Amino acid sequence: MQGQSERHARTIRHWLLDYLRDDTLPFHRHGQTHSNVLDDEDISTHMQLKLSERVKDGKFIVSADVCDIVASAEMQEIFKSAGICKPSISERTARRWLNKLSWRYKRKHNGMYIDGHERPDVVADRVAFCKRWEGYEKRFVKFDNEGNELPHPAGFSIPGKPFRLILVTHDESTFYQNDQRRLYWQHSGTRAAPHPKGEGQSIMVSDFLTLDWGRLKDGDEEARVIFKAGKNREGWFDADDLLAQTDRAIDIFEGRTKGFAQGLFLFDNAPSHQKRAADALSARKMVKFAKPGWTHNNSGTRMRHGYYGKDKTLQDFYYPDDHPEKPGWFKGMEVIIRERGLWPEGGLKAECAPGFKCTPGRTDCCCRRLLFTQPDFA
Known part of the structure; x- marks a missing residue:
């Protein structure tokens, strides 16, 4: 037929032969949902089970694995019981099936490190810390999500201490010379610009924060330290540097509170923070x-x-x-x-x-x- 493919003409011939032989007309399926083999719950469940078993064994899933599962005798029996004839599939179809089964081809992400968190000694330390924290919490002034100070609960008491307790947290961050935003709106005609390779030189910022004042500072005096880390620069920020910074932070805290509050300084468990005298x-x-x-x-x-x-x-x-x-x-x-x-x-x-x-x-x-x-x- 002019303007149509050979397949179109071949389909019409099939329709004509079916009509002449059986008086049947083709069933019109336009606008209807096309069914998929994986819509059968037994088939999709069995496929998921087989794929999960391969992942548990430490193997990586590839499209050929899906082809092997489909061609297996066990899977063919399931197809047969469902009235489906599908002895094999192509790798392209296998990739579509993986996508439909919620498998995605993507970069592996690292999860939270939890090894050792449930050891008896770690659990005991955590329980002891929580008990100590309950005692500290009674002396905190709390704030809501809008930053408004919450009223103290009825019967508020300060055990053995006349002043409130202010939590002062410490943290360190490293920034690199070639840090830049990777994802942003840009015009389709914008050309890619060359960028330097590598992260470049770095600076480390060590600072103390409070809920009350933000960064810990008193007038022009601040506790923040900007450190140029590197072998040929200022070296490495070690425990002695942190102790010197903490001494200065305590002086700033005392100057800011005029001695009418106590500070609870909180540090993370970094190796450089564990050095003993x-x-x-x-x-x-x-x-x-x-x-x-x-x-x-x-x-x-x-x-x-x-x-x-x-x-x-x-x-x-x-x-x-x-x-x-x-x-x-x-x-x-x-x-x-x-x-x-x-x-x-x-x-x-x-x-x-x-x-x-x-x-x-x-x-x-x-x-x-x-x-x-x-x-x-x-």
């Missing part, structure tokens, strides 16, 4: 017996005095410099524990296993664990 007590590396020249860190700094008992009796961990046999020596864990009156008759090992791995819940299984749980070591 050079003379802090630590049982992790202590030796069991006396040893000359022993220190717990490379700086050679001695540990400060510990304490024990209800009256917090001070305890020096080193023999005096005029000791006749061990002048200035570290006493060792056994002597430290004996002086505290905690040494058991059966004695103690230095540690249960390398890496400070003790039975969960034990507090006196070895020298290291016993000292680790003492109040002055906390």
Whole structure:
């Protein structure tokens, strides 16, 4: 037929033959919804199950996997019971089926890191923190979503402290030289402009925030630090830098409140925020017996005095410099524990296993664990 394809002419011939043979006319389906094999719930459920099994095994789904599932004997039985004849499909059809089954070809996203969050010791620490927070919360002034101060509840009391508590949070952000907006409205005729490769140089901003005033500052004095991080620049922002900034932040807070409020400074658990003082007590590396020249860190700094008992009796961990046999020596864990009156008759090992791995819940299984749980070591 002029202006039509061969398929159109072939279809008309089929219609004519059907009419001459059976007196049947073609069924008009224009405007009706076309059914899909996957509209059958049994078929779509079985396909989803097979695809999910492959993902659980650590495999990546490809269109050929769908073709294999369709051609499998199990799937053909399901087709047969539904009155469907489909021995195979093309990979292009397989991709359409994947899309209909809500599978998308996209970049993998990282989820929240949760490993270890449910460990018994972590849960115990979290419960203890929440209890402490409940005590702090009674002294906070709260605000609604519009920034209006909420009234204190009836019977509001401040346990043992005359002033309100202001939460001061700390955070750090890094900005790069070539940071730019990637998604925005632009005219269709706009040409792509070249941009420098890489992130470029960076600056790190460390600052303190409050609900009451926003950024922590008093007049022209502010707690914010802008740091040019890098090997050939200002180095790296470490615990000493944070301590210096925190000292300045406390001075600004005191100047802003005139001593009529207390600040609760909140830091995240970044590694640089966990550094201990050079003379802090630590049982992790202590030796069991006396040893000359022993220190717990490379700086050679001695540990400060510990304490024990209800009256917090001070305890020096080193023999005096005029000791006749061990002048200035570290006493060792056994002597430290004996002086505290905690040494058991059966004695103690230095540690249960390398890496400070003790039975969960034990507090006196070895020298290291016993000292680790003492109040002055906390």
